[in-house]
Structure formats: structure tokens, C-alpha cells
Amino acid sequence: MKAGELRGILRGRDFRRLYATRLASQFTDGVFQVALAGYVFFSPEQRATAGEAAAAFAVTLLPYSVLGPFAGVFIDRWRRRQILVWAPVLRAALVLLVAALVATGRDGAGFFLGALLVLGVNRFFLAALSAGLPHVVRREELVLANAFSVTSGTVIAFVGGGVGALLRWAFGAGHAGTAAILAASAGLYLLAGTVATRFPRGKLGPPAGEPDTTGSARQALGSVVGGLRDGARHLARRPQAALALGTISFHRFLYGVVLIMTLLLCRYRFTGDADAGMALFTIVLGASGAGFFVGAVLTPPVVRRIGKDAWTAGLLATGAVGLFVLGLPFHEVAWTGAAFVLGVVSQGVKLCVDATLQETVDDRFRGRVFAVYDMLFNAVFALAAAVAASLLPADGRAPLALALVIVAYGAGTVVYRAMASRAPERVAVP
Secondary structure (H helix, E strand, O other): OOHHHHHHHHOOHHHHHHHHHHHHHHHHHHHHHHHHHHHHHOOOOOOOOHHHHHHHHHHHHHHHHHHHHHHHHHHOOOOHHHHHHHHHHHHHHHHHHHHHHHHOOOOOHHHHHHHHHHHHHHHHHHHHHHHHHHHOOOHHHHHHHHHHHHHHHHHHHHHHHHHHHHHHHHHOOOHHHHHHHHHHHHHHHHHHHHHHOOOOOOOOOOOOOOHHHOOOHHHHHHOHHHHHHHHHHHHHOOHHHHHHHHHHHHHHHHHHHHHHHHHHHHHHHOOOOHHHHHHHHHHHHHHHHHHHHHHHHHHHHHHHHHOHHHHHHHHHHHHHHHHHHHHOOOOHHHHHHHHHHHHHHHHHHHHHHHHHHHHHOOHHHHHHHHHHHHHHHHHHHHHHHHHHHHHOOOOOOOHHHHHHHHHHHHHHHHHHHHHHOOOOOOOOOO
8 A cells, every 4th residue: 555645545534434434333243243153153052063054144144135136226315324324223223132132042033033134234334335435535546445444344343353252251152141242232333323423414425316316215116126127237338347246256155165164163173162163263363354454455556556357366366376275284273374365365356346346337326236246245155155064074174175166266267367358447437
């Protein structure tokens, strides 16, 4: 990153507001998700298998994938500032409901439904953040602004996860301790909504008076299919944007398989009990978070030098090499190194994809495109969890499955380079 350019971005008052909103929300996401993961996967009272892990991810991710297009329509119709204010309030209420269910030991369908709704609203919130970013920075600053804000959000989410792990140690891993952590995260979500109230009402778009922003909520729901058809046509005229969505979906699938493998390895192979497994999993996530940070630092200057397409292809190749060298030994130290490498790959690919979508998609379609982006992000990960459940043994050590992931990353590098060379750049009109 160039320090002078970054200082220029940070001097923007509205960027700082959007940035603070992201940090407050994603810190709380880390606390909330570690509380859930610790309870579901690392609770001494429970023993999650690969199939149960896949079911948990499917329950929490797939239904929102169905609802994602509806969220996109509303992001393009409602003031995004209002979404950033009220989504945290709704999440806080839902988190308190989940906390009440955990406290009473009712961790069945109602528990997973509550978690689903919290994560669903969160995806709605993040899509609004991404769609609003071009309204607070100049076009030439988008890659750097994404690198800084998205990566800071990811890092602060890891910090929140660490705080959640400490709270789990302090309050206990049982029902009462998990409920206390969830109640604390509800209060933190309210803080994110309070920060967003400092935006002027119409600052983050969509533009006033556009045809897509008028009419009633009922008309909006009725226009979902037509809106998605228009969005698909919009993407069809922008092959770079379509390729970007395909690339992030491909990477997310492979990353999902490796993450399920990591859960099982930390829980059953690298350690002997639930608490030690949770501690190791936290360390592995920390290494991945460090990789996210390095990926953010590297991406803007490398993109300026070689372009987004060459950097994305190089990152996919790095994923293949990193997993081959560090993953196949199935040793906990080497695996932690592989997590770092995948963190670099994940953040670099995401920043390039975000910038491509923001540059090539017209603003009145941007909310729908980012909602579909999040929909694919969830659905592909759930699919990866289901595939992993069918391939992985109970302890997660599966050399053949990991070899398939490595080969896929290598093949993806070649295919991406070929397709990117045939997708000419097209910039959206602000």
C-alpha cells in the first residue's frame, strides 16, 4: 500500500464513517461466530462428525442463498444508510433470541433457525457496505479502499474471534457461558448501528429518482424475477464481472473443503480433547488472519504493477503450491502455515473480485450483484461442506481429497488466465 494514497482516503469523512461501521460490526461477527462454533463443534457435550458439520453449514447458509436475490432488490431500492442503521438492531434482537434458546438448552431447529437469520441479515449488511463504498471514494481508489477496509474488517473479525475465545474460557463452554457471550455480542451489534446514524440519509445511494428505487415493497417483491433477469443481462454484457463471480465461487468451494478438513483435524487428530482442539483451531484461524493482512498489503501495489487478472491467476497457483508443500504432511505446524497461505490467497482474490464488480457494474444494479455475490459465497460453501462430508474420514486426514483440491487450484489457474484474456475491460458509468 502507498501510505500517501491511504492517508488521502482516510481524510474522507464519509469513508471513515463507513469504515467504523464495518469494524464495529465485523468485530461482533467474530465474537458471535466463535461462540457458535465453540458451542456446536468444540463443546465437551457434543461430538460433531463431518456429516453433522456439513448439516450445520447447510442449515445456516443454504436458506439465505435462496433469499439473497430478494435482499439485492431491496439494497437497490432502499437507502443503504438505513440498512446499515437498522440491520444491526435486527441482528441484536435475533442474537438475544438465540442466547435465550442456548440458556434453556433448546439447541435444536430453533437454535439453527436463529443463527440462520443472524447470518442472513449479516450478509444483507455486508452487501450494503460494498455497494455503498463507491459513493465515498473515487474510482481509482477502489482497490486500495477495498484492501484497507475489507482486510481491516477481516482482521478485526479475527480479533473478535480471539475475544470470543477468551470469553468462552472465562464464562465456560456450556449453555450458560455461551448464552452470556451471545448476549454481549447483541450489545456490540447495537454499537455498529449507532455509528451508521452519522451518515447523511441519502449519501450511500442508490441514486434518487431511478426507476428501480420507486414503488411499494410489494411491487419490489414482485419484481425480483424481472430484476434478476435484468441483472443477468447486465452481467452478460460485462464478462469481467461474470468471470469474477465465477472465480470467487470456485475458490470459495475449495476453501470450504479445506476449512471442514481443518475443523476435523483440530478436533480429532491434532489434539486429544475439545478444549485443546478449540485452542488449536483458534491459532490456525489466527494464522489465516495474518495471511489476510499480508494479502491486503500485497494486493494494491502488485495490481498496479501487473493487473488484477495476472495477480488473481498467481494467487490461485499459490494456493496449489502452498497446499502441496504444507498441507500434504498433515502436521499441525505445517497445516498452520498452509492456513496462512490460503489467507493470502483468499484476501487477494476477494479484493480483486470486489474491485472488478465495483468498476464494471452500474450503480443501480450494484446492490443486486453484491447480494448474488454473497448468495454464491454461502451456497458454494455449503456445497463444499456436503462434498467434504462425503470425502473426509472422521479425523479429517484425507490425502486424496487434499490432492484433488491442489489439482483443482492448478487447473483453475490455467482456465482463469485463458478466460481473462478473452474478457475485455468495461467500466460502468458512475
